[in-house]
Amino acid sequence: MTHTVPESAHSVFRERGGTPFPAAHLEAAEAELDAFVDVLKAEGISVIRPDPAEHGRPFATPHWESSGGLYAGMPRDLLMVVGDAIVEAPMSWRCRYHEVDAFRGLIKSYFQRGARWLPAPRPQLTDNLYRSAPATGESDGAWAVTEFEPVFDAADFLRFGRDLVVQRSHVTNAFGIDWVRRALGPEFTVSVIGTNDPHAMHIYATLAPLAPGKLLVNPERYVPHPLFADWEVLPAPSPTLPADWPMYFCSPWVSMNVLSLDPETVVVESHEQPLIDALTDWGFRCVPVDFRHVYSFGGSFHCVTLDTVRDGGAAAYLRH
Template identity: 30%
Template sequence: MISSNTSFGKLKSVIVGRELEISKRVADFTFQHFYGENLTHAVYDRLKHEGEEYYVNHDLLVKRNQQLDDLSKKLEELGVKTYRPDHLSQVVTIKTPDYKTELSAASNVRDVSLVYRDCIIETPTYVRNRYFENTLLYKVYNQLFDGGRGGKWLKSPNNRLVEETMDLTPWNTKRDYENFDRNKYTMAIDGAQFLRIGKDVIVNINSYNHYLGFEWIKSLFPESNFHIVNVADNHIDGVLICLKPGTFLVNPKYRNIKELLPEKFKNWDCLFPDDYQVEPVIEQGMTDIDIQLASTRGMDINIISLDEKNVLVNEKAYNVIELLDNKGFNVHTVPLENCEIFGGGIHCSTLDTQREDEYIDYTK
């Protein structure tokens, strides 16, 4: 059954990702643009001069997958039914009329699917090697869809991920979404850019590609209220998490978050963990180019709520654990290391498919 209106209703079922079991990673221009905020000049230079690929330490892959398995077991112990994607342990080549690449695993399952109301929506990806990533989830989706008895399963129109259709200007550049050439750009937006709060959905938009993808998804839910913000390069769940009605958990980098929030949410409480680490640290030797795809600060708040009282947090996010414990939440922990290298924490690695919640205005 597919049913989820919020990020904080009682969690009944969830998908937990699996990491790619192949060391080689593709890093073409779509990858470089998508993760640009976290790539160093040294990484760019290496990719430019030595080819658009890199390699992850095999032992690290084994450990990551074991910890994702443990994450799944932990959720089961907490009373949540879990589903898993298919394994991907060999290179699968993708060929489209425009490019050739290699399929990624369904690791960060939050990214290229959005679950809202009674729908699973395959969102139009921004990164080429993720184009067919959801095929690794189709067995799960078929089970949940149950011939239409479990909900709706929708797939976005095919998009063209070529340079002339991509908005490659910096994410924080001001854009005019009312007056631009819609024929020039292709739609591209991730499910992790949507923060669901019942009838309200906060969406992080910072490119014309995002906006076109947003327009398509918005058209599917005419009774919902969508609010555009511009708070990060792509995903909102490294910046803002809704713990329960009236309370956000916020990346401590964004002390000005209330200036950026929609008006009706400005009076909600914002909880900021101590920012004990000023700059992200790249762990040496884990990949052949010491790459990092996400910020350590964003990964600390990248948690999943089991309900309005219980949360599941990375065991090394000490600042978040202390804060939420002091605020009266029941904090459950699980190890998930090297989230920065794999571009995803607990929230990214999970996709809730059923919650006991309501489709209402939680601000009233």
């Protein structure tokens, strides 16, 4: 985790790792999440919630033990819907080993209705998977995870119709990317792109496709790629989060983690007025929702959702 979490949070995890998050902040985040559900329903979207799960219990394998789990608040991190398949990610953080349990009932119900269920090989997560040296760049030796076994977070992948774009990161290795490519088969193309992010973990605060041909990008991390040669690219305005706001897992650029409801409508955090203005000028209808307390736990609107059915087909949107 040292490779990815903000330096200001290192002492928090060293001193309080394995204990609950601050109750008041967690309650505020849960209230924001409930309000977001109401907004989605008002937009005509069917919302299905996962099952409750106990994260405070210790668990172990023959190789290691953990004092508890993290949460089940970010389904986009661990599940990926591609065509008629639900891909279950082999996540590399040990504390997330049982996170998918909250979604197993939903996955089984989709399978029983015809979906394909593709769980990746269960990782061992032994010490052979991890490097302790600090990150120094984007070479293979710079990442926190080795190539010992396939691991990836689903949030390092973005789907563009029949194309998937993925970044290497401190939780996603080349072995994992190759597994996804083979598991999905020739119907889908998986392309690896580079980003300017030494703390890379999840691509959603680097690229955000909002509509066919329109791409919101992080101006500090985005590296132009020929795949997007035909796309309009908008650099996101800087986030407006106060400097003293608690951020346990990620940078304030989680402000980019908006949710596209359709080609004209985007959900944006209500305090991000510069981003709202930029997207409005770009032709979008913005739906503002308070979500800063959720920010603290490492995600925003895109991370806390996983769309299983959308209107439209799997077109080809990228240039090859």
